[in-house]
Amino acid sequence: MKKVKVIKIDADKCNGCRACEAICSAFHAAPKYSSTNPERSKIRVLFDPLKDIYIPVMAGEYTEAECNGRDIYTIDGKEYDECSFCRASCPSRNLFKDPDSGLPLKCDMCEEEPPLEEPMCVQWCLSDALTYEEREEEGEEEEKPGEMEIGLESLVKKHGMKKVLDTVAQMANKS
């Protein structure tokens, strides 16, 4: 059996406060909580108040290449920006990338030992736009890559394994 973790997003309840962004970035800072920077957050609220558009989106997989096309949704008469609901950290847009290194960001459900009762964004969303659910499903628990692995993988994809190894070796020499 594997555990499936779900953050349910009720966009109608979102008030655009971005508390989720603030606390996510603080939680993932090293040392924990030592700094805040919504740009490093793995959840972003895309909002356009004058169009009444508020969508919290959690960072998903990193993709090397952009899609072949882009989507624009209209729901209830409101036209959403290109790729609004997409979770990918992708070359076509400036979302879910660390502002300094450019490395992709990915939501890890605030995994830690001992496990939190709920991910931090859910805890800090007092409007109940974000709620948390866990359930069991058939299948194998899959090994999840850590933050460093995700970052390295994207570097390898971009520059090739050799370049990355060489750079690491150089850095090791320097220090």
Place this chain on the structure above:
Amino acid sequence: MRYAETGFNLEIDLSRGNIEKEQTDPRLTELHLGGLGTNAKILWDRVPPEVEPFSPDNLLIFSTGLLCGTPAVGANRTIVSTVSPQTLLMGYSMMGGFWAPELKFAGYDKVILRGKSPKLVYLWINNDKVEIRDASHLQGKGAVETTELIKRELKEPKAQVAAIGLAGENRVYMASIEQGRSSASRLGIGAVMGDKRLKAIAVRGTKDINLARPAEFIELCNEVLQYIKAREEHPVPGVMPILAGLGSPQEMRIVDEEWHTTNFMWGNARTRRRDFWNQEVEEKWREIQENVRTRLISCYNCPMKCGAIISVPGISTYMMKCFSKLTYTMAAYSDLDFGFKIAQRATEYGVDGFSTPQVMAFALELYEAGILTDKDMPGIPSDNEGRFYWLLDRIVRREGIGDVLANGTYWAAKKIGKGAEEYAHNNIKKHEQLPLKLGMLNPVYFLMYCTGEKANITQIEGQFPQSPFPTMEEREEFVKDWIQVPDEKFKQYLLKWELRGEYGNPHYPDVQASCYIVDWQEKMHYIDDALGICAGLSSFPLKPPYHIHNYPTIISAATGMDIDEAGLTEITKRNRNLLRAFNVRRGLRRADEKPPEDHWKKRYPELEEELLDAYYQFKGWNNQGIPTKETLDGLGLDYVRGDFEQRGIYNGGKKKRPGTKQASQKSKKAKAEN
């Protein structure tokens, strides 16, 4: 490393187009915290009393609070300070929203603007890249419109923009600075921005804000959040619904406006309509409000949802909060529907929703009284609502009579003469007040109205109930979990306070108790304004999550400075006295410290003198309201004392009144479309 703050200010000389990034002295944080405190210090040091509001030497400071950008809930205030064209004293107005945290993330604590740009410009702050950009294409554009246009041309949907509308460009004394969901409206700071020919400041930041003791700090934030949750589940019983919870008065969420509509005055702060509210009105207003309100929205990192997106069919969408819902409606003796409509135009023009409707109602009274005639008002429509639109359009353009009215009721009445002064009856320190006219003098409110440096009651009151609870049972219930009081005596004051009789207003709270209560209320505002925490989570509502007992630990954990209650109180006193000193140096004296004559029907001149004497003494001020030498020296403000001595201020010397010229400002008028 600097904690909570960035340690850098931006210094912008608009005359020369010069931009500097300057490191700040950490010692100033220890002395003044930040926000309003450090703004007051900069204004004291750099703006001598001779400087007129519309002089290039006047500074316009956009400041974050010390905690903005940290995860502290509700730390989102931008504190804008300058010399007010209306009061000629320090004007400081604040706005929530998202601008201040964004400035922190861009790496700055303040933007300090001086000089005057030769042409209309806007400032674009993108982390380390800061540029002054041409804004001639934005001339005459609405404040909300400007924000959208700038974000589009910069291709930065995440930029936060603070902008002025036509009113600011034309130096209207009620001009605000608008920032989408929020605005800094009071005291004409938008006019100073317009005088500097600065249309907007756009900011985008992607840097870190650091905490000194992260784990401890977050623990405290979690406690604040837990308290907010619990407090939301338990509204305070026995007070009007819009004030029972936290946040700014919840007027976007709540429809029940019986309290405002039957207690506040309509028209030019004139008529009380005790029987206005009934079921029919409630149903009608519910329908109107629910039809135009698309969503309730918050400021940065706050769950309170005090604002709303308002979409009235047929006109552009805008955002609103709090009492501006009713100010136009009530000034025009009109309906909520009208209020929502005209507020859209007013927001685009960028005007203060408190003063502006009152100025228009004042003009209409003068018209009815024959003091203003058809010659002054050529072509004015015959219906009340039409007249409001007509006046608003002229005021923001300084057109005809609008040019006179654009200076607010005090200056307009002086200019118009013919007895018009009688109609400018609701001012303190030349500034329009809430439209409230009451019966019995309330000693606590008397002191707050007199001495509040911002000349705006909502920026000094809070925490202590506005009126006594009728029964002892209710009082006991209220004080049971009243953890916010500085000490037990405040509970006693409330327990003893009766609706009338020996322990009722005006003699109770007695003189000494009144001093303590006012001092506490005011102190909390000064802390909030230095930290950038919203008053709606702290100094304003009953039983807020932030208070004098948890603030010291929160500040200490964030900054690494070790501050206790006594230390925090001392900083607050220092900031408070510095602000007062700035105004004293510009001529503020006891004679200026009085509520509108008709604020209460029952007045007690002797008691009022006694109250003011006692409060001045309590504050360490002399009987003119001037901080004494001992007070200043004790707070490390000996440089202020020296300046006072040099100017002969203690010898009743030189009451300088700069900038009383009321020349027409038409020449500066910007041309604009509708």
